[in-house]
Amino acid sequence: MTRPILAGVLVGLFAVSAQAAQIYSCVDGNGRRLTSDRPIRECLAREQRLLNADGSVKQVVPPTMTVDELAEAEAKKRQAELERAAKQDAVRRDRNLLARFPDEAAHSKAREAALDDVRKGVKFSEDRLVELQKERKPLLDELEFYKGKKLPLKLRQQLDANDAATTAQRSLVQNQKEEIKRIDSLYDSELARLRKLWAGAPAGSLPLAASPTPASGTKSAGN
Incomplete structure (x- = not known):
C-alpha cells in the first residue's frame, strides 16, 4: 500500500x-x-x-422517567388517542348523517317509516284485545251458571288463558307506545343536530346527545 x-x-x-x-x-x-x-x-x-x-x-x-411518571405519560397518550378516535368517529357519524338526510323532508320520511311498524303493532295488539273481550263474554256467561258451584276444569283453564293473553297484550301495547315516544325523541334529537349541520356547523363539532333507552321487548328505530 x-x-x-x-x-x-x-x-x-x-x-x-x-x-x-x-x-x-x-x-x-x-x-x-x-x-x-x-x-x-x-x-x-x-x-x-x-x-x-x-x-x-x-x-x-x-x-x-420514573415508573409513575412513565405510567402517567402513557395514560395521557392513551387518553389523547381515545379523544382523537372519538373525534374521527364523530366526524364520520355526522357525514353519514348528512349523506342519509340531505334535507328535512328525507328525515321526516325516515321517521314515519320507523314509526309505521310500531303503530301497526299497536293496532294489532288493540284488535287482539277486542277479540279477547269477545271470547271472554261467553265464558263469563257460563261462569254465572256455575255460581256457588265448583267450576269445571276446562272453563277455569279457558278463563285463565284469556286473562293471561289479555295481560300480555296490554303490556305489549304499553311497551309499543313507549317505543313510539322513544323513536320520536330520537328523531327529534337527530333533527336538531341535522339543522345545525345543514346550517354549516362542521362535522364532529357538536356534542352528542344521549340516546333514548329502548322500551323492553321492542326493537330500536335503527333495526
Whole structure:
C-alpha cells in the first residue's frame, strides 16, 4: 500500500474513531461526577451530558422517567388517542348523517317509516284485545251458571288463558307506545343536530346527545 493511500486510510479511521468516541457524564446523588461510554445507571433520574471525544457537549440527555411518571405519560397518550378516535368517529357519524338526510323532508320520511311498524303493532295488539273481550263474554256467561258451584276444569283453564293473553297484550301495547315516544325523541334529537349541520356547523363539532333507552321487548328505530 502506497504512503498516500495509507495516510488516507489512517485519517479516515481516526475520524470514525473520534466520531464514535462519545462519553456520558453526570453528577450522581452523592455529588460524584461519573463518566461512561454508555448511559450511566446511577444517573437515570438525572440529566446526563453526552460529550464528544474532545470534551465538548454534543447533547444533553434528560432524566429517564420514573415508573409513575412513565405510567402517567402513557395514560395521557392513551387518553389523547381515545379523544382523537372519538373525534374521527364523530366526524364520520355526522357525514353519514348528512349523506342519509340531505334535507328535512328525507328525515321526516325516515321517521314515519320507523314509526309505521310500531303503530301497526299497536293496532294489532288493540284488535287482539277486542277479540279477547269477545271470547271472554261467553265464558263469563257460563261462569254465572256455575255460581256457588265448583267450576269445571276446562272453563277455569279457558278463563285463565284469556286473562293471561289479555295481560300480555296490554303490556305489549304499553311497551309499543313507549317505543313510539322513544323513536320520536330520537328523531327529534337527530333533527336538531341535522339543522345545525345543514346550517354549516362542521362535522364532529357538536356534542352528542344521549340516546333514548329502548322500551323492553321492542326493537330500536335503527333495526
